[in-house]
Amino acid sequence: MEQLQDTGAEEPALSATTVFASLAELRDAPGYGPKAIADRLIKSLGTDAAAPLLGVSEDLLDRxxxxxxxxxxxxxxxxxxxxxxxxxxxxxxxxxQAMLWMCSPSVHLGARPIDVYRTQGSAPVIGAIRAHAQDAFG
Structure with a gap:
């Protein structure tokens, strides 16, 4: 897990109440609702790829x-x-590159990222993406 570096600068106080009050409004915010997310995934991946990854039918994803x-x-x-x-x-x-990376064995994951996503969700795959980016750009 990444650790934040202490820059010596004071960070503004952020209360949990503030964060959760903001999150409560997010559910219906443009771009964050299920309709917008489903539409974004279809535009990015296509219905035929997104639906199986979500474990739903193409018709349901379209609805x-x-x-x-x-x-x-x-x-x-x-x-x-x-x-x-x-x-x-x-x-x-x-x-x-994303398609190739998702379908190729990952040393970090010990399997293909697409297979890890299907069994464990996005968290370990996102961790591997971050590790890859750090190796490539760090």
Missing amino acids: WASGQEAPDAKGRLELADLDALVGHLHSAFTPA
């Missing part, structure tokens, strides 16, 4: 993206998890 149906709590978490992974992939790789 989420169009707003015809809202995902349950599990579906919202799956959308957020995949959205976080795609965001990290976009920040570290070109689309072609």
